[in-house]
Amino acid sequence: MNMRDDDIRTIVIETLAEQQKLQKSVDAIVLKAVVSVLAAFGIEDDDRKEVRADLQHLRRWRKGIEQAQSYTFKAVITVIVTGVAGAVLLGIKVMLSK
Structure with a gap:
């Protein structure tokens, strides 16, 4: 065919x-x-712009919190290292003064 x-x-x-x-x-x-x-x-169809703005605000808030946590972690590490270094230097100073 x-x-x-x-x-x-x-x-x-x-x-x-x-x-x-x-x-x-x-x-x-x-x-x-x-x-x-x-x-x-x-969420109604008319609320689309507001929902988008809310989600953008939440994203900025989350990123700000993450950045603050990063700075806090760095500050804690700095304080610990500074404390250990100070203790070592104090120990050396005490040993040298004997």
Whole structure:
């Protein structure tokens, strides 16, 4: 059975059209699910800008806390090293004065 080019072209066009319809319906279902989940969390479609701003603020807050923890760790290490060095120097001074 030989198919003509026009028949093949028609089948391909129909298949692509069917696939496009299915993709549109999948997109609609996914969008509806996402909106439903966000609504369950109390986030309405109109609140999108505010939610984005809130998340950006939380990210800045988290990064600031991480930076403060890093500085705190460095300060603690510095205090410990300085204390040990001071104790060693004091010990040497006491031994030399005997």
